[in-house]
Amino acid sequence: MTNSERPTNPQVQRTQKLMLDAARGLLADHGPEGVTHLRVAGAAGVARATVYRHWPDRAAILLDLLRTSADLDLAPPPPDSSITERVVIVLRTFAKALNGDGGRTLAAMIGLSEWDDDVFAALGRMATFGPMFLRSVLSDAVEQGLLDARADPALLADRLIGPLYFRRLLYHEDIENVYVDRLVEATIGPHLVD
Amino acid sequence: MTNSERPTNPQVQRTQKLMLDAARGLLADHGPEGVTHLRVAGAAGVARATVYRHWPDRAAILLDLLRTSADLDLAPPPPDSSITERVVIVLRTFAKALNGDGGRTLAAMIGLSEWDDDVFAALGRMATFGPMFLRSVLSDAVEQGLLDARADPALLADRLIGPLYFRRLLYHEDIENVYVDRLVEATIGPHLVD
DNA sequence: CTTACTTGAGACAGACTGTACCATATCCGT
DNA sequence: ACGGATATGGTACAGTCTGTCTCAAGTAAG
CATH class of the missing domain: 1.10.357.10 (Tetracycline Repressor, domain 2)
Structure with a gap:
């Protein structure tokens, strides 16, 4: 389980966004197995150790990825309609x-x-x-x-x-x-x- | 894509059954990522090279596994019932x-x-x-x-x-x-x- | 400016991959 | 039962990814 709280440090926010965006692309292109620390680091232009510092294993990366992509904005339907x-x-x-x-x-x-x-x-x-x-x-x-x-x-x-x-x-x-x-x-x- | 025809050679049948059973156990216990050539070989008591001879990669192993586990025996329901x-x-x-x-x-x-x-x-x-x-x-x-x-x-x-x-x-x-x-x-x- | 925190870069052992080679074991037609 | 064909065991090798560690350099914030 990873920390779900958002970091306040802007440096951390930057690198985290870089890595998550890279991971998102890898997931879309190659599936869950394509998301490795090495590739995420390469695609994000970040040191491999940094990726490990944020997420201990692949599941943790995917979890953060999946958490942030659950964005169906459900608006209450108009109550006067059938x-x-x-x-x-x-x-x-x-x-x-x-x-x-x-x-x-x-x-x-x-x-x-x-x-x-x-x-x-x-x-x-x-x-x-x-x-x-x-x-x-x-x-x-x-x-x-x-x-x-x-x-x-x-x-x-x-x-x-x-x-x-x-x-x-x-x-x-x-x-x-x-x-x-x-x-x-x-x-x-x-x-x-x- | 692997060869879907069943081998006639009894030696091949034996080792293949050993490997598939081992792989089935690994899949059940550790999920798709837990099915590696090395572990399948170990669990089946078979040389690692043998596993590679049968399936080139993990996906091929899983494919054979999934193909053989689709056994819902659908019998036609009694036609006189409602x-x-x-x-x-x-x-x-x-x-x-x-x-x-x-x-x-x-x-x-x-x-x-x-x-x-x-x-x-x-x-x-x-x-x-x-x-x-x-x-x-x-x-x-x-x-x-x-x-x-x-x-x-x-x-x-x-x-x-x-x-x-x-x-x-x-x-x-x-x-x-x-x-x-x-x-x-x-x-x-x-x-x-x- | 100074302290605390974060990252970059590289090293390291270990696991898994994919291929190759040869001796041994098994199969199968004769 | 014999002998060629096929499958396996066992080992070696280079390569990739993992997970951890260390230290120097960079950034944040009081």
Whole structure:
């Protein structure tokens, strides 16, 4: 586990940014195994020992990398829109993140998390954020009487998010908006109260 | 890409089995990065050069490992049972495979497949097998008039399998039979023709 | 300016890689 | 059972990456 607090020393900030940017490029180009202290040092124009001073092993580098790339900015959907529209908006945000670098990052984390507890913890923080947000949107809808009261928001969230992750991770397919629309329609359609 | 044909020479078969078993153990214990030619040789009681003779690099070893561990034996569900029962049977088979070693193997493949085309191809073969099977079960049900004709078997398969993979891969949760039951009920219930 | 902290540069042992070589063991057709 | 073909054992070698250490030079901040 690395120190998650940001350094105050500007010199440290500079070198750390150089190294993280270099590592990010290496991860994108060669995968997790391509991120070595030596290469990061070379790409960042930094001494190898400096990389070791910041992160003891590869997992620590990746962890910091993955932590900083979990940037899906979830804005609350407009409350005056229909529940279907609201869910579509949220899911499209997920899909967008998955289609971009987030998908590769997530795939790397999933592979590592089976054997690295720290990565698993980071994955948990990242993975629960989205579903929790979606769940709250769904709960609100149930309270407002827009969704069948017997609908379980947790299961519903799984059923909405699961297929997106499935398609992206196993088929490497970009998620089209049409797919999201059909998924949402089919999934929450039967629970709508009209 | 390694030769996928099985060797006829019994000597080769023996050593290959020894090495693959050793590699399987290493993968389970230490993850993909723990599978090195040196360790495989040591654990299998085999000369290091022999491991190199069979597989040129780590990816090739893992590929053979993953190829041989994709053993979910999908038996056609009893055709006289209800469509709900049939789908539950198929999905429980998936869940069982995911709960066991298959889940870890799959996670490893997902992580590797983003940067390794051979692993991606193997993942594709493995990942399409299940959904295709499920899709055919669903298609049959539509033809038999048990399911709403407007139901898209492909999307329906995604919606049934996706949540299972999602829970297993991101939360490391075993899939309970109750979860499968609720998922199937909620997903295909609205499409039932009674 | 002075102290504390950070980095650069190089050395070092150890692990893993990838290849090569030859003697030995095993297979398989005759 | 014999002999050529094939596979393995064992060893050596250069090369890369790891992880740690030391010391000189650079930077930050009171």
